[in-house]
Amino acid sequence: MIKVSKLCLVVLLTVWITTGCWNLKEPxxxxxxxxAGLDLLEDGQLQLSSQIVIPSGMGGQEGSIGKKNKTFRVVSATGRNVYDAVPNIQLQLPRSLFIGQRRxxxxxxxLAEHGIDDLFDEFIRNPQSEMRSRIYVVKDADAKDILAATxxxxxxxxxxxxxxxEAIGLKSYYFRNFLSDALRPSLQPILPALSLSASKQTVYSGSAIFNKNDGLKLIGFLNTQEAAYAxxxxxxxxxxxxxxxxxxxxxxxxxxxxxLDRRIRVKIVNHEIKIEVRLKGKGTLVENNSNLNPTKENDLRIIQVELSRITQKSVQQLIEKVQKQYKTDIFGFGESVHRHYPSQWKALKKNWxxxxxxxDVKVKVELQCSDPGEANSSIKIIP
Incomplete structure (x- = not known):
């Protein structure tokens, strides 16, 4: 209940700052x-879904049959644009809808494949809108389904x-970051992608690639490993x-x-742009099923060189795939050219x-094992 009280206090202060005392509403x-979930229905209508907190379910209270009370409900409505659907959601609620705590x-x-460049005006213009909301694309499902997942x-x-x-190692990426990327002249934005498993659990499934030169349309996905490298x-x-x-x-x-560290170097030689991507990583050896002993300097060197080589090959293949299949600069190479050669960029940016x-992109990967773990050689059961 302490957490609930703190939440109510934060919300109360937020409402006061946003609306002023004359329009203050109690929690x-x-x-x-x-x-918030946005879907394009088969008949062409925009569907807005909202995950609404049920206060009676907070704090782990249990119902009469020993089951925990529901902590949220998903309410959906359609409209011609985002805010046109809001009154239709409000009609289903006995309290005033408040989006200042949207996560x-x-x-x-x-909807993503249809294009989302005209979708976010309400999210930016509405003074209640939370610009630090995380934003995702739902793969092979509707946004409403993810909101309703247990x-x-x-x-x-x-x-x-x-x-x-956070658990899968991604840095925080907010709605405001997505807007910034979408407005940068030479960078195509990518968003984390989610899907539903057979058991109806939410699963991280890589990244979604957009083309802002064509209405910010979804043009493809990267799998989880490709997304990690990107x-x-x-x-x-x-x-x-x-x-x-x-x-x-x-x-x-x-x-x-x-x-993890990264550096992008740019050179222009005889009017040809050359990009070098240098990636460095340091970590712990968590499993070794080889015949090598990482506590021995020579064996450790073999492991590091081989892992670096294979990773380098995978990253190189990813870049070539994006170049040939999607033809969109999701890596920010254009931004690097702009920083290194601002004068030449004036002519390059029009046809980037x-x-x-x-x-011409070359990749160099260097991996180091700073900790061999708790064992020397591989642990194998000998019959």
Whole structure:
């Protein structure tokens, strides 16, 4: 109940600052929305879904049959635009809808493929809007389905999604960051993607790629490993696990990287742009199924060199895939060219998205094992 009191106090102060004393509403007069979901229905209508807090379910109270009370309810309505749907949601609620505590914004795949460049005016213009909301694309499902999913640990699926982003090693990425990326002249934005498992649990499923030159339309997805490498290049990844088969050790090795660094170098030689991506990672050896002993200097060197080589190859393949298949600069190479060669950039920026697919990009990866773990050689059961 202490947490509930603190939440009410924060909300009360927020409402006072936002609206002024003359229009002050008590917390028990408000319906707090923790998440918004946007979907395009098959008939072309926009559907807005809102995850509404049920105060009676807070604090782990139990019902008469021993089951926990529901902590939230998902309410949906349609409209011609975002705010046109809000009154239709309000008609279903006995309290005034309040979005100042919104934590997540979800975009369904059908809507993302249709284009979202004219979708966010209400989110920016509304003074109640929370610009630090996390934003995701829902793959192979509707945003409403993700909002309604039953969380495993938290009381609200919106809160659990925020925690999930931290747990998988992603840096915080807010709605305001997405807007900034969408407005940068030479960068195409990518968003985390979510999907539903067979058991109806929310699963992180990589990244969604957008093309802002064509109405901010979704043009494809990166899988979880590709997304991790892309986020590493752009500085949005905090932690990463690399697992590879080490041929000279005849087994697999897993390295948990807890320090990631990246550097993008640009050179223009004979009017040709050359990009060098340098990635460095340092971490702990968490599994060794090879015949190598990481406490021996030579064996450790073999592991580091092999993991670096294989990771380098994977990152190189990712960049080439994005160049050939999606033809969109999600890595910010244009931004690097702009910083290094501002004069030349004036001529390059007009046709950058025609230039990007043919860029000469080289990748260099250097991985270090700072801790071999709690064992020396591989632990194998000998019959």
């Amino acid at each position: 028990d007069q408000l319906a707090f929305s923790l998440g 997540i914004i979800l975009i369904g795949q059908r 969380p495993i640990f938290e009381s609200y699926s919106s809160t659990e999604l925020v925690d999930k982003q 986020n590493w290049i752009t500085g949005r990844q905090k932690r990463l696990v690399v697992t590879s088969f080490v041929k000279r050790g005849q087994g697999t090795v897993s390295l948990k990287l807890h320090t 998205y025609a230039t990007f697919p043919g860029l």
